[in-house]
Amino acid sequence: MFAASVVPQERRILTAIPGPRSQQLMARKKSVVADGVATALPIFAASAGGGILEDVDGNRLIDLGSGLGVTVVGNAAEAVVRRLSAQATRFTHTAFSVTPYEGYIEVCEALAELTPGDHAKKSALFNSGAEAVENAVKIARAYTKRQAVVVFDHGYHGRTNLTMALTAKNMPYKHGFGPFAPEVYRVPVAYGYRWPTGAENAGPEAAAQAIDQISKQVGAENVAAIIIEPVLGEGGVIEPAKGFLPAIRQFAADNGIVFVADEIQSGFCRTGQWFACEDEGIVPDLITTAKGIAGGLPLAAVTGCAEIMDAAHAGGLGGTYGGNPVACAGALGAIETMKEFDLNARAKRIEAIMKARLGAMAEKFDIIGDVRGRGAMIAIELVKDRATKEPNPEGASALAAACHQKGALVLVTGTYGNVLRLLPPLVIGEDLLNEGLDVLHEALDGHV
CATH class of the missing domain: 3.90.1150.10 (Aspartate Aminotransferase, domain 1)
Known part of the structure; x- marks a missing residue:
């Protein structure tokens, strides 16, 4: 096969x-x-x-680990190697912010096609999942002119200073590394197996608790973004109980909050759909990706509604290596493999x-x-x-x-x-x- x-x-x-x-x-x-x-x-x-x-x-x-979920298409997949090898013989780096190249655009076009929703979308490419999440926060704050960010119990979002603040677990990710970025608020998630009144009640009860805490302790009008993994990977492969994600997504929409799906581990066919949020029909405002995107090469992305993505000023997004041409070639090879072999x-x-x-x-x-x-x-x-x-x-x-x-x-x-x-x-x-x-x-x- x-x-x-x-x-x-x-x-x-x-x-x-x-x-x-x-x-x-x-x-x-x-x-x-x-x-x-x-x-x-x-x-x-x-x-x-x-x-x-x-x-x-x-x-x-x-x-049975895929390099922490990265090698979705396997190691050294033929299309990945073929494309990155061809790119490496042409050039390995120019910095897209200095001299752009077509591969970056091709990856963004693929992301616009594959991510949920038929609205106009744009992307920005980065090096790692943490970098993608951090830039999603920047974009959401620029768009909403608000500061607060809401995350969830058991969530993991990275090891940079801001993403450590977003991450729930202390050891080994956060211990001794503070102080952390401010204006981050954590609320309950629908962890069915451990929900006190049973898994069947976890979805609506956890959503109600989370919304109540946001409304009373933070103020919905102060929240720039709500960030959640549709399947919480490092927290223990927790699937939020049914109904939880749609309720949180609707709350975000009703209150002008940017809803960010962190699909860094769950994206790119890992859960049997291109993105895990599709399971309950969730269309996020922004979606962060990395891990499986490029067949093992360092690449990450923020993709979302064009209007939101364009909120950051020119020069406000980027980085020396973000969207490296060889990594972009690897991504196109990985996506080719995902489609070819379903x-x-x-x-x-x-x-x-x-x-x-x-x-x-x-x-x-x-x-x-x-x-x-x-x-x-x-x-x-x-x-x-x-x-x-x-x-x-x-x-x-x-x-x-x-x-x-x-x-x-x-x-x-x-x-x-x-x-x-x-x-x-x-x-x-x-x-x-x-x-x-x-x-x-x-x-x-x-x-x-």
Whole structure:
């Protein structure tokens, strides 16, 4: 179905994890790389493609993490490599703000086509998700002439000073790095699994609470932007309960507030739709993208209503590397791949496989409190007791470590550090995906 990968699509464990060569490189890392730059799995990559990551010791791990959700189209996808290679031979940089180039415009045209809504849209390109979110705030403030920004419990938006303020979780993202940017206000989100009166009530009750807090504590007339991830990734792959997003979006529209969908992790086919906000028909004023946009190259975007996007003065948006020509070429290759192989349908197929397998595991292992997510953005929340739902971060860490030793790369996430997140590349073979889930089942068998 997909172009053949140069990396054999087979799990193979030749050494302990990490192996001797990775251990040598980790010692070199320790001597020259700041300790604050941590790694989830101390192996060093040698090559990757399809659903496999091969390390410098020759071990091949099943990739259920996609480099934090980035390699939607797989590593070194043919169209990505073809386009970026051709661009790199022509020129690698001019700065769009100095001497522009067509690739930047082509990416913006694609974003106007693919993002929700049929209104006139414009985009600005940046380097990272945090940079995109920060610029969305700038644009919203310029447009509304207001200052306050509303975000949500369990949300993650980046590591810059402003986006740390927007992010909910203290450790490791914010601890010791303050003071943070002012005029940021946090309100409840409809976390169905942990909503006190039950998941069936979470949508309307959380929306009512959030709107009440905004109205009374901030004042709707002071709010420039409401920013939310349609699926909250770092917070634990939380799908806001049905009805929550439409209510918040309507409140924003009724009060002249710019509604920003942060689709940095959930966008570009990851959830089985081009963008996760489409699930409930949400058309945001602005949408931020990164991660899956460019097949692994650093690129991000803010896309939205042309009138809002044009609120910033000339020269107010940009940056030396924003919309780099090679990264733009990679984005066009990634989008080509998504369309050619219908990766939205592929994500839905991956969801069906993972939810069936994980659901069966939840019936067997009481440590699994919840199975959730959409498309190829699926998670299990681990608890110490299903009745109390006490988070089990120790179990999550142990389970991830066991999977790594057996050759499956998985990610631990969540506000409480108790969620195992599965973000496979959408081009992973079904046999390999099932084998990765077999590894998870074996790890649960041995550690629960």
